[in-house]
Protein backbone atom coordinates (compact mmCIF):
# COMPACT_ATOMS: atom_id res chain seq x y z
CA UNK A 1 0.00 0.00 0.00
CA UNK A 2 1.69 3.21 -1.10
CA UNK A 3 0.49 6.27 0.66
CA UNK A 4 0.23 9.66 -0.95
CA UNK A 5 2.24 12.50 0.58
CA UNK A 6 -0.95 14.23 1.75
CA UNK A 7 -2.06 11.10 3.61
CA UNK A 8 1.40 10.59 5.15
CA UNK A 9 1.34 14.16 6.42
CA UNK A 10 -2.20 13.81 7.71
CA UNK A 11 -1.27 10.64 9.60
CA UNK A 12 1.63 12.42 11.30
CA UNK A 13 -0.63 15.32 12.26
CA UNK A 14 -3.28 12.91 13.46
CA UNK A 15 -0.83 11.20 15.84
CA UNK A 16 0.23 14.53 17.33
CA UNK A 17 -3.37 15.63 17.81
CA UNK A 18 -4.27 12.23 19.26
CA UNK A 19 -1.51 12.49 21.87
CA UNK A 20 -2.97 15.72 23.19
CA UNK A 21 -6.54 14.41 23.23
CA UNK A 22 -5.38 11.23 24.97
CA UNK A 23 -3.56 13.20 27.67
CA UNK A 24 -6.66 15.27 28.49
CA UNK A 25 -8.85 12.18 28.54
CA UNK A 26 -6.34 10.34 30.73
CA UNK A 27 -6.12 13.18 33.25
CA UNK A 28 -9.90 13.58 33.35
CA UNK A 29 -10.44 9.87 33.92
CA UNK A 30 -7.94 9.65 36.78
CA UNK A 31 -9.40 12.73 38.50
CA UNK A 32 -12.93 11.38 38.10
CA UNK A 33 -11.90 8.01 39.52
CA UNK A 34 -10.22 9.73 42.43
CA UNK A 35 -13.34 11.84 43.08
CA UNK A 36 -15.51 8.71 43.06
CA UNK A 37 -13.30 6.77 45.46
CA UNK A 38 -10.90 8.47 47.86
CA UNK A 39 -11.22 12.27 47.49
CA UNK A 40 -12.39 14.01 50.70
CA UNK A 41 -15.81 15.62 50.05
CA UNK A 42 -14.50 19.18 50.51
CA UNK A 43 -12.27 18.65 47.46
CA UNK A 44 -15.31 18.73 45.18
CA UNK A 45 -15.60 22.51 44.87
CA UNK A 46 -12.05 23.08 43.63
CA UNK A 47 -12.03 19.89 41.57
CA UNK A 48 -15.07 21.33 39.77
CA UNK A 49 -12.93 24.20 38.44
CA UNK A 50 -10.15 21.86 37.35
CA UNK A 51 -12.62 19.64 35.54
CA UNK A 52 -14.13 22.72 33.87
CA UNK A 53 -10.72 23.75 32.53
CA UNK A 54 -9.99 20.22 31.33
CA UNK A 55 -13.40 20.07 29.60
CA UNK A 56 -12.63 23.34 27.75
CA UNK A 57 -9.19 22.09 26.72
CA UNK A 58 -10.63 18.75 25.60
CA UNK A 59 -13.18 20.62 23.48
CA UNK A 60 -10.51 22.86 21.94
CA UNK A 61 -8.32 19.86 21.16
CA UNK A 62 -11.20 18.26 19.29
CA UNK A 63 -13.07 21.09 17.59
CA UNK A 64 -10.55 23.08 15.55
CA UNK A 65 -9.61 23.62 11.90
CA UNK A 66 -6.42 21.59 12.15
CA UNK A 67 -8.31 18.48 13.29
CA UNK A 68 -11.09 19.06 10.75
CA UNK A 69 -8.60 19.25 7.87
CA UNK A 70 -6.70 16.18 9.04
CA UNK A 71 -9.89 14.15 9.35
CA UNK A 72 -11.06 15.24 5.91
CA UNK A 73 -7.86 13.87 4.32
CA UNK A 74 -7.96 10.59 6.25
CA UNK A 75 -11.66 9.94 5.69
CA UNK A 76 -11.20 10.46 1.95
CA UNK A 77 -8.41 7.86 1.82
CA UNK A 78 -9.95 4.73 3.37
CA UNK A 79 -7.68 2.31 1.49
CA UNK A 80 -4.48 4.08 2.51
CA UNK A 81 -5.22 4.44 6.22
CA UNK A 82 -4.80 1.65 8.82
CA UNK A 83 -8.21 0.30 9.82
CA UNK A 84 -8.15 1.37 13.48
CA UNK A 85 -7.12 4.91 12.53
CA UNK A 86 -9.85 5.15 9.92
CA UNK A 87 -12.39 3.98 12.49
CA UNK A 88 -11.17 6.50 15.05
CA UNK A 89 -11.37 9.24 12.44
CA UNK A 90 -14.98 8.24 11.82
CA UNK A 91 -15.75 8.34 15.54
CA UNK A 92 -14.08 11.73 15.96
CA UNK A 93 -15.99 13.15 13.00
CA UNK A 94 -19.26 11.87 14.48
CA UNK A 95 -18.41 13.47 17.80
CA UNK A 96 -17.48 16.78 16.20
CA UNK A 97 -20.67 16.81 14.12
CA UNK A 98 -22.68 16.20 17.25
CA UNK A 99 -20.99 18.90 19.30
CA UNK A 100 -20.90 21.49 16.51
CA UNK A 101 -24.64 21.55 15.86
CA UNK A 102 -25.44 22.74 19.40
CA UNK A 103 -24.86 26.47 20.04
CA UNK A 104 -22.27 26.85 22.84
CA UNK A 105 -24.61 28.92 25.03
CA UNK A 106 -27.36 26.33 24.78
CA UNK A 107 -24.92 23.56 25.66
CA UNK A 108 -23.87 25.43 28.80
CA UNK A 109 -27.54 25.91 29.77
CA UNK A 110 -28.14 22.22 29.20
CA UNK A 111 -25.23 21.20 31.45
CA UNK A 112 -26.58 23.44 34.20
CA UNK A 113 -30.07 21.96 33.73
CA UNK A 114 -28.63 18.45 34.15
CA UNK A 115 -26.70 19.43 37.28
CA UNK A 116 -29.87 20.97 38.74
CA UNK A 117 -32.04 18.02 37.81
CA UNK A 118 -29.62 15.55 39.37
CA UNK A 119 -29.46 17.58 42.57
CA UNK A 120 -33.27 17.85 42.81
CA UNK A 121 -33.71 14.19 41.86
CA UNK A 122 -31.72 13.15 44.95
CA UNK A 123 -34.02 15.12 47.24
CA UNK A 124 -37.15 14.05 45.38
CA UNK A 125 -36.16 10.39 45.63
CA UNK A 126 -35.65 10.69 49.39
CA UNK A 127 -38.98 12.52 49.77
CA UNK A 128 -40.67 10.14 47.28
CA UNK A 129 -42.08 13.25 45.62
CA UNK A 130 -42.21 13.11 41.82
CA UNK A 131 -43.86 16.54 41.50
CA UNK A 132 -40.76 18.13 43.01
CA UNK A 133 -38.64 16.59 40.22
CA UNK A 134 -41.06 16.92 37.27
CA UNK A 135 -40.20 20.48 36.05
CA UNK A 136 -36.46 19.73 36.16
CA UNK A 137 -36.91 16.46 34.32
CA UNK A 138 -39.06 18.26 31.75
CA UNK A 139 -36.22 20.71 31.08
CA UNK A 140 -33.72 17.86 30.54
CA UNK A 141 -36.15 16.00 28.26
CA UNK A 142 -36.70 19.16 26.20
CA UNK A 143 -32.96 19.68 25.74
CA UNK A 144 -32.38 16.05 24.77
CA UNK A 145 -35.17 16.21 22.18
CA UNK A 146 -33.97 19.53 20.77
CA UNK A 147 -30.33 18.39 20.47
CA UNK A 148 -31.39 15.17 18.76
CA UNK A 149 -33.31 17.22 16.19
CA UNK A 150 -30.36 19.56 15.62
CA UNK A 151 -28.23 16.52 14.92
CA UNK A 152 -30.63 14.67 12.63
CA UNK A 153 -34.13 15.95 12.07
CA UNK A 154 -34.90 13.24 9.53
CA UNK A 155 -35.11 10.44 12.12
CA UNK A 156 -37.33 9.96 15.19
CA UNK A 157 -35.79 11.59 18.26
CA UNK A 158 -35.50 8.37 20.25
CA UNK A 159 -33.65 6.59 17.42
CA UNK A 160 -31.08 9.41 17.46
CA UNK A 161 -30.74 9.11 21.25
CA UNK A 162 -30.23 5.31 21.09
CA UNK A 163 -27.27 5.78 18.74
CA UNK A 164 -25.32 7.53 21.50
CA UNK A 165 -24.89 4.23 23.33
CA UNK A 166 -25.42 1.56 20.70
CA UNK A 167 -24.51 2.40 17.13
CA UNK A 168 -26.92 0.82 14.67
CA UNK A 169 -29.65 0.31 17.26
CA UNK A 170 -33.17 1.47 16.42
CA UNK A 171 -36.64 1.30 17.96
CA UNK A 172 -37.61 -1.19 15.26
CA UNK A 173 -34.88 -3.60 16.42
CA UNK A 174 -35.62 -3.02 20.10
CA UNK A 175 -39.35 -3.54 19.57
CA UNK A 176 -38.45 -6.94 18.16
CA UNK A 177 -36.09 -7.77 21.01
CA UNK A 178 -38.35 -6.64 23.83
CA UNK A 179 -41.31 -8.29 22.08
CA UNK A 180 -39.50 -11.62 22.44
CA UNK A 181 -38.58 -10.82 26.07
CA UNK A 182 -42.20 -9.96 26.90
CA UNK A 183 -43.71 -12.94 25.16
CA UNK A 184 -41.23 -15.56 26.33
CA UNK A 185 -40.46 -14.46 29.87
CA UNK A 186 -43.59 -12.96 31.43
CA UNK A 187 -45.49 -16.31 31.64
CA UNK A 188 -42.45 -17.97 33.25
CA UNK A 189 -41.99 -15.13 35.74
CA UNK A 190 -45.67 -15.35 36.71
CA UNK A 191 -45.36 -19.12 37.31
CA UNK A 192 -42.19 -18.76 39.38
CA UNK A 193 -43.78 -16.02 41.49
CA UNK A 194 -46.25 -18.67 42.70
CA UNK A 195 -43.74 -21.53 43.02
CA UNK A 196 -42.08 -22.57 46.32
CA UNK A 197 -38.90 -20.54 46.90
CA UNK A 198 -35.49 -21.92 47.95
CA UNK A 199 -34.18 -21.29 51.44
CA UNK A 200 -31.89 -18.25 51.46
CA UNK A 201 -31.60 -17.73 55.24
CA UNK A 202 -27.87 -18.62 55.23
CA UNK A 203 -27.22 -15.75 52.82
CA UNK A 204 -28.84 -13.17 55.07
CA UNK A 205 -26.57 -13.49 58.09
CA UNK A 206 -23.50 -11.44 58.89
CA UNK A 207 -20.43 -11.85 56.64
CA UNK A 208 -17.43 -9.91 58.05
CA UNK A 209 -15.90 -7.40 55.65
CA UNK A 210 -12.20 -8.42 55.96
CA UNK A 211 -13.05 -11.90 54.68
CA UNK A 212 -15.18 -10.41 51.93
CA UNK A 213 -12.15 -8.42 50.89
CA UNK A 214 -10.05 -11.58 50.81
CA UNK A 215 -12.73 -13.14 48.63
CA UNK A 216 -12.53 -10.19 46.22
CA UNK A 217 -8.80 -10.77 45.76
CA UNK A 218 -9.33 -14.49 45.30
CA UNK A 219 -11.94 -13.74 42.61
CA UNK A 220 -9.53 -11.39 40.85
CA UNK A 221 -7.07 -14.29 40.65
CA UNK A 222 -9.74 -16.61 39.26
CA UNK A 223 -10.63 -13.94 36.69
CA UNK A 224 -6.93 -13.69 35.74
CA UNK A 225 -6.81 -9.95 36.47
CA UNK A 226 -3.10 -8.99 36.69
CA UNK A 227 -2.53 -6.89 39.81
CA UNK A 228 0.13 -4.73 38.15
CA UNK A 229 -2.45 -3.54 35.61
CA UNK A 230 -5.72 -3.80 37.49
CA UNK A 231 -6.50 -2.20 40.85
CA UNK A 232 -9.56 -2.60 43.09
CA UNK A 233 -11.21 0.09 45.23
CA UNK A 234 -14.54 0.60 46.99
CA UNK A 235 -17.32 3.04 46.22
CA UNK A 236 -21.05 3.56 46.82
CA UNK A 237 -22.06 2.69 43.24
CA UNK A 238 -19.50 0.33 41.72
CA UNK A 239 -18.05 0.95 38.25
CA UNK A 240 -14.92 0.22 36.24
CA UNK A 241 -12.62 2.89 34.85
CA UNK A 242 -9.90 2.25 32.31
CA UNK A 243 -7.26 4.66 31.08
CA UNK A 244 -5.58 2.14 28.77
CA UNK A 245 -4.75 -1.58 28.76
CA UNK A 246 -2.08 -0.98 31.43
CA UNK A 247 -4.30 0.82 33.94
CA UNK A 248 -7.79 -0.43 34.75
CA UNK A 249 -9.55 0.11 38.07
CA UNK A 250 -12.52 -1.86 39.28
CA UNK A 251 -14.61 -0.89 42.30
CA UNK A 252 -16.98 -2.77 44.53
CA UNK A 253 -19.14 -2.29 47.59
CA UNK A 254 -19.20 -4.71 50.53
CA UNK A 255 -22.43 -5.25 52.50
CA UNK A 256 -22.12 -7.16 55.73
CA UNK A 257 -25.59 -8.68 55.30
CA UNK A 258 -25.19 -9.48 51.61
CA UNK A 259 -21.93 -11.22 50.76
CA UNK A 260 -23.15 -12.32 47.33
CA UNK A 261 -23.73 -8.73 46.24
CA UNK A 262 -20.04 -7.92 46.70
CA UNK A 263 -18.98 -11.21 45.09
CA UNK A 264 -21.06 -10.70 41.95
CA UNK A 265 -20.04 -7.05 41.74
CA UNK A 266 -16.37 -8.02 41.60
CA UNK A 267 -17.13 -10.59 38.89
CA UNK A 268 -19.28 -8.09 36.94
CA UNK A 269 -16.71 -5.31 37.07
CA UNK A 270 -14.00 -7.91 36.41
CA UNK A 271 -15.73 -8.64 33.08
CA UNK A 272 -15.58 -4.96 32.13
CA UNK A 273 -11.91 -4.92 33.19
CA UNK A 274 -10.95 -7.99 31.11
CA UNK A 275 -12.38 -6.29 28.03
CA UNK A 276 -10.22 -3.20 28.61
CA UNK A 277 -7.08 -5.09 29.63
CA UNK A 278 -7.04 -7.16 26.46
CA UNK A 279 -7.63 -4.43 23.91
CA UNK A 280 -4.84 -4.22 21.32
CA UNK A 281 -1.91 -1.95 22.27
CA UNK A 282 -2.48 0.19 19.18
CA UNK A 283 -5.81 1.32 20.65
CA UNK A 284 -4.26 2.87 23.76
CA UNK A 285 -5.01 6.59 23.90
CA UNK A 286 -7.64 6.35 21.14
CA UNK A 287 -11.41 6.77 21.37
CA UNK A 288 -11.72 3.12 20.38
CA UNK A 289 -10.20 1.97 23.68
CA UNK A 290 -13.66 2.27 25.24
CA UNK A 291 -15.09 -0.78 23.50
CA UNK A 292 -17.62 -1.41 20.73
CA UNK A 293 -20.67 0.01 22.55
CA UNK A 294 -22.34 0.18 25.94
CA UNK A 295 -24.27 -2.98 25.12
CA UNK A 296 -21.16 -4.94 24.11
CA UNK A 297 -19.30 -3.74 27.21
CA UNK A 298 -22.22 -4.83 29.34
CA UNK A 299 -22.28 -8.16 27.52
CA UNK A 300 -18.85 -8.91 28.94
CA UNK A 301 -19.63 -7.90 32.53
CA UNK A 302 -22.89 -9.85 32.47
CA UNK A 303 -21.28 -12.79 30.75
CA UNK A 304 -18.90 -13.23 33.67
CA UNK A 305 -21.41 -12.26 36.36
CA UNK A 306 -24.40 -14.33 35.23
CA UNK A 307 -23.44 -16.87 32.60
CA UNK A 308 -20.26 -17.88 34.45
CA UNK A 309 -20.64 -16.59 38.03
CA UNK A 310 -24.24 -17.70 38.61
CA UNK A 311 -23.80 -21.00 36.78
CA UNK A 312 -24.03 -24.30 38.60
CA UNK A 313 -20.41 -25.36 37.85
CA UNK A 314 -18.96 -22.09 39.11
CA UNK A 315 -21.01 -21.95 42.30
CA UNK A 316 -20.13 -25.59 43.01
CA UNK A 317 -16.46 -24.74 42.47
CA UNK A 318 -16.47 -21.61 44.67
CA UNK A 319 -18.48 -22.97 47.61
CA UNK A 320 -15.55 -24.72 49.40
CA UNK A 321 -13.54 -21.48 49.24
CA UNK A 322 -16.51 -19.56 50.66
CA UNK A 323 -16.91 -22.14 53.41
CA UNK A 324 -13.24 -21.73 54.27
CA UNK A 325 -13.73 -17.93 54.57
CA UNK A 326 -17.16 -18.10 56.24
CA UNK A 327 -17.23 -21.44 58.10
CA UNK A 328 -20.13 -20.73 60.47
CA UNK A 329 -22.36 -18.86 58.00
CA UNK A 330 -22.17 -21.57 55.32
CA UNK A 331 -21.85 -24.63 57.53
CA UNK A 332 -23.58 -27.66 56.02
CA UNK A 333 -24.77 -25.79 52.92
CA UNK A 334 -24.69 -28.07 49.87
CA UNK A 335 -23.71 -27.02 46.34
CA UNK A 336 -27.29 -27.57 45.22
CA UNK A 337 -28.75 -25.43 48.01
CA UNK A 338 -26.19 -22.73 47.24
CA UNK A 339 -26.95 -22.75 43.50
CA UNK A 340 -30.68 -22.46 44.13
CA UNK A 341 -30.32 -19.72 46.74
CA UNK A 342 -27.96 -17.64 44.59
CA UNK A 343 -30.44 -17.84 41.71
CA UNK A 344 -33.67 -17.19 43.58
CA UNK A 345 -36.08 -15.30 41.33
CA UNK A 346 -38.91 -13.12 42.50
CA UNK A 347 -40.54 -9.98 41.05
CA UNK A 348 -39.17 -6.98 42.92
CA UNK A 349 -39.36 -3.20 42.73
CA UNK A 350 -35.74 -2.11 42.46
CA UNK A 351 -33.89 -2.75 39.20
CA UNK A 352 -30.37 -2.93 40.61
CA UNK A 353 -31.38 -5.68 43.05
CA UNK A 354 -33.35 -7.70 40.50
CA UNK A 355 -32.41 -11.30 39.72
CA UNK A 356 -31.19 -12.49 36.34
CA UNK A 357 -34.65 -13.58 35.10
CA UNK A 358 -36.78 -10.59 36.09
CA UNK A 359 -34.07 -8.01 35.29
CA UNK A 360 -34.90 -7.52 31.58
CA UNK A 361 -38.53 -6.69 32.46
CA UNK A 362 -37.31 -3.70 34.49
CA UNK A 363 -35.51 -2.55 31.35
CA UNK A 364 -38.48 -3.25 29.09
CA UNK A 365 -40.59 -0.94 31.28
CA UNK A 366 -38.06 1.90 31.03
CA UNK A 367 -37.74 1.37 27.29
CA UNK A 368 -41.48 1.60 26.72
CA UNK A 369 -41.71 4.79 28.79
CA UNK A 370 -38.77 6.50 27.09
CA UNK A 371 -40.07 5.58 23.67
CA UNK A 372 -43.55 6.95 24.40
CA UNK A 373 -42.17 10.05 26.06
CA UNK A 374 -40.04 11.07 23.07
CA UNK A 375 -42.83 10.19 20.64
CA UNK A 376 -45.05 12.64 22.53
CA UNK A 377 -47.49 9.87 23.44
CA UNK A 378 -47.13 10.49 27.16
CA UNK A 379 -46.10 13.55 29.15
CA UNK A 380 -43.55 13.80 31.97
CA UNK A 381 -46.48 14.20 34.38
CA UNK A 382 -47.85 10.79 33.30
CA UNK A 383 -44.66 8.89 34.17
CA UNK A 384 -45.47 7.80 37.76
CA UNK A 385 -48.87 6.38 36.86
CA UNK A 386 -47.62 4.69 33.67
CA UNK A 387 -44.64 3.30 35.57
CA UNK A 388 -46.88 1.72 38.19
CA UNK A 389 -49.23 0.28 35.56
CA UNK A 390 -46.35 -1.37 33.71
CA UNK A 391 -44.88 -2.85 36.90
CA UNK A 392 -48.29 -4.34 37.61
CA UNK A 393 -48.64 -5.67 34.07
CA UNK A 394 -45.20 -7.25 33.71
CA UNK A 395 -44.14 -8.09 37.25
CA UNK A 396 -47.44 -8.18 39.13
CA UNK A 397 -46.33 -5.64 41.74
CA UNK A 398 -46.94 -1.94 42.41
CA UNK A 399 -44.47 0.40 44.17
CA UNK A 400 -45.78 1.80 47.47
CA UNK A 401 -44.31 5.21 46.55
CA UNK A 402 -42.41 6.93 43.72
CA UNK A 403 -39.09 6.68 45.58
CA UNK A 404 -39.24 2.91 45.01
CA UNK A 405 -40.81 3.44 41.61
CA UNK A 406 -40.23 6.03 38.93
CA UNK A 407 -37.62 7.96 40.95
CA UNK A 408 -35.27 5.04 41.66
CA UNK A 409 -32.68 5.57 38.90
CA UNK A 410 -30.33 8.50 38.33
CA UNK A 411 -30.23 8.06 34.52
CA UNK A 412 -33.07 10.38 33.48
CA UNK A 413 -31.84 13.31 35.55
CA UNK A 414 -28.45 12.82 33.87
CA UNK A 415 -30.08 12.88 30.43
CA UNK A 416 -29.02 9.29 29.71
CA UNK A 417 -32.10 8.62 27.57
CA UNK A 418 -31.54 5.51 25.47
CA UNK A 419 -29.00 4.01 27.85
CA UNK A 420 -31.23 1.54 29.72
CA UNK A 421 -31.80 -0.80 26.75
CA UNK A 422 -28.06 -1.55 26.63
CA UNK A 423 -28.29 -3.34 30.01
CA UNK A 424 -30.72 -5.89 28.58
CA UNK A 425 -28.94 -6.05 25.24
CA UNK A 426 -25.74 -6.89 27.12
CA UNK A 427 -27.25 -10.06 28.60
CA UNK A 428 -28.78 -11.03 25.27
CA UNK A 429 -25.49 -10.56 23.39
CA UNK A 430 -23.75 -12.58 26.11
CA UNK A 431 -26.14 -15.50 25.57
CA UNK A 432 -25.34 -15.48 21.88
CA UNK A 433 -21.58 -15.36 22.54
CA UNK A 434 -21.85 -18.23 25.04
CA UNK A 435 -23.66 -20.43 22.50
CA UNK A 436 -20.85 -19.81 19.98
CA UNK A 437 -18.16 -20.41 22.63
CA UNK A 438 -19.70 -23.74 23.58
CA UNK A 439 -19.10 -24.98 20.02
CA UNK A 440 -15.37 -24.49 20.53
CA UNK A 441 -14.67 -25.22 24.20
CA UNK A 442 -16.14 -27.17 27.10
CA UNK A 443 -17.21 -24.09 29.05
CA UNK A 444 -18.92 -25.93 31.94
CA UNK A 445 -15.97 -28.29 32.28
CA UNK A 446 -13.34 -25.59 32.54
CA UNK A 447 -15.49 -23.38 34.83
CA UNK A 448 -16.11 -26.38 37.10
CA UNK A 449 -12.39 -26.52 37.93
CA UNK A 450 -12.09 -22.73 38.27
CA UNK A 451 -9.92 -22.36 35.17
CA UNK A 452 -11.19 -19.39 33.15
CA UNK A 453 -8.14 -19.13 30.87
CA UNK A 454 -9.74 -20.88 27.88
CA UNK A 455 -12.85 -18.68 28.16
CA UNK A 456 -10.83 -15.47 28.41
CA UNK A 457 -8.48 -16.46 25.56
CA UNK A 458 -11.48 -17.20 23.34
CA UNK A 459 -12.97 -13.76 24.03
CA UNK A 460 -9.59 -12.05 23.74
CA UNK A 461 -9.01 -13.12 20.14
CA UNK A 462 -12.56 -12.59 18.93
CA UNK A 463 -13.80 -9.59 20.88
CA UNK A 464 -11.55 -7.90 23.47
CA UNK A 465 -8.65 -7.11 21.14
CA UNK A 466 -10.85 -5.12 18.73
CA UNK A 467 -12.01 -2.51 21.23
CA UNK A 468 -14.25 -0.18 19.27
CA UNK A 469 -12.83 -1.05 15.84
CA UNK A 470 -15.80 -3.28 15.03
CA UNK A 471 -19.40 -2.17 15.56
CA UNK A 472 -21.80 -4.32 17.65
CA UNK A 473 -23.59 -6.01 14.75
CA UNK A 474 -20.29 -6.73 13.02
CA UNK A 475 -18.95 -8.42 16.17
CA UNK A 476 -22.08 -10.55 16.52
CA UNK A 477 -21.86 -11.74 12.91
CA UNK A 478 -18.09 -12.33 12.99
CA UNK A 479 -18.20 -14.21 16.30
CA UNK A 480 -21.49 -16.08 16.16
CA UNK A 481 -22.11 -16.26 12.41
CA UNK A 482 -25.47 -14.51 12.67
CA UNK A 483 -27.00 -11.13 13.46
CA UNK A 484 -28.57 -10.37 16.82
CA UNK A 485 -30.79 -13.33 17.82
CA UNK A 486 -32.93 -12.50 20.91
CA UNK A 487 -34.31 -16.04 21.25
CA UNK A 488 -30.86 -17.26 22.21
CA UNK A 489 -31.21 -15.22 25.42
CA UNK A 490 -34.79 -16.12 26.29
CA UNK A 491 -34.12 -19.82 25.55
CA UNK A 492 -31.16 -19.73 27.94
CA UNK A 493 -33.26 -18.12 30.70
CA UNK A 494 -36.22 -20.44 30.16
CA UNK A 495 -33.99 -23.48 30.28
CA UNK A 496 -32.10 -22.35 33.39
CA UNK A 497 -35.08 -21.20 35.44
CA UNK A 498 -37.48 -23.98 34.44
CA UNK A 499 -34.89 -26.45 35.72
CA UNK A 500 -34.22 -24.43 38.90
CA UNK A 501 -37.91 -24.32 39.79
CA UNK A 502 -38.76 -27.82 38.53
CA UNK A 503 -41.16 -26.53 35.85
CA UNK A 504 -41.52 -28.25 32.49
Ligand SMILES: [Zn+2]
Pocket residue numbers: 268272298301
Ligand atom coordinates in the same frame (compact mmCIF):
# COMPACT_ATOMS: atom_id res chain seq x y z
ZN1 LIG B 1 -21.71 -2.99 34.00
